[in-house]
Amino acid sequence: MAAQGQAAAGSASESGGSPAASAAAAAAAAFPATSLYVGDLHESVQDAQLFDVFSQVGGVVSVRVCRDINSRKSLGYAYVNYNNTSDAARALELLNFTPINGKPIRIMYSNRDPSSRKSGAGNIFIKNLDKSIDNKALYDTFCAFGNILSCKIATDPSGESRGYGFVQFEMDESAQSAIDKLNGMLINDKKVYVGPFVRKQDRENVSNNIKFSNVYVKNLSDTVTDDELKEMFGKYGTITSAVVMRDSDGNSRCFGFVNFENADAAAQAVQELNGKIFNDKELYVGRAQKKSEREMELKEKFEKNIQEVAEKFQNTNLYLKNLDDNIDDEKLREIFAEYGNITSCKVMRDSYGVSRGSGFVSFKSAEDANRALTEMNGKMVGSKPLYVALAQRKDDRKAKLQVNIFLHGSWIYTTCAFMLFHNSECLVFACMVGEKSGEFY
Incomplete structure (x- = not known):
């Protein structure tokens, strides 16, 4: 794998051995372990086959392919235990990414502590990766920076790379060094992003904590005026503007906007008025989004639905x-x-x-x-x-997705034609989704 700027990474390992060997040695010293996690197993791999492979490196105490408790089908991973840490380290160095039954295995030290796995410490996120980059290529690129606990390319159900992946280092310093050296570098002629991994919970918290002063209100009674809207929201803080949107004939479109001078006042209004009954109508009150934000949210929601349909049948x-x-x-x-x-x-x-x-x-x-x-x-x-x-296609034969966004007045429409073969027939999944000033239909 060609990586401009990777020479800087190479300086992180000057022990004379390969980066992978150095990483394995560091792991043996800093993270003594005799138990290995073996992932990405082909479903046909049996305990005995794994035992034969790993016993070539050293004395194996036990091997267990994990299986579904009911169906007894392989879950795609196993645990291998050695007599001593040096054999485990050697197995990690020599056998990682070795194909077994046509599928490269992925080996890590077994870490049963969920808090360290889920903390995000030392974890980095890499995107815009070339589709040809696999787990081994990713490992080879990043192992020079320190001991890697986990390394994985995200793939779709057919096994094709989604163009992003994750690397978790034992030390935060190693992760930061990798970010500093490789972010923005070209890997296989593609400029990659390398940054700290942010947990979903933290991403959602950031999204929920966005400061805003403009509030969107819908499901208003058609008799509500600008003054009534201002009076309703005025107790939460100073209002710079309040307007009920109207058509060309002056009729209420039953939604409006209230702009506060202070973001905290806007947040309090949303918290206390959303879902309240006003003039026999249940109000929706939320952050007013920019047009680009609404388009992006609608597109992401739509593509997620399409992905769920596609993955169901893949x-x-x-x-x-x-x-x-x-x-x-x-x-x-x-x-x-x-x-x-x-x-x-x-x-x-x-x-x-x-x-x-x-x-x-x-x-x-x-x-x-x-x-x-x-x-x-x-x-x-x-x-x-x-x-x-x-019966799945490559890029030009996979499910066809066409998203056309066009504007018509204050409406934004999204249309799609999604073609999918299932049950020997061509199913056409089509939908039209409309959005009007923050509303989803």
């Missing part, structure tokens, strides 16, 4: 081709039934009812679909070897 649909002509929907279901709960099966046919030699099988769970893919791809079915793949 990795459960299989695409098949090279089917014998005599295989119909019922026969297809029989072939795949042993792998799990099937929600639909479909052999594709032309306008004359003749098989096209391709089809789709949709499972209820991604685990069942993956098992069917692994065992059925290339298997002889009838007179032909069957081709099986996930």
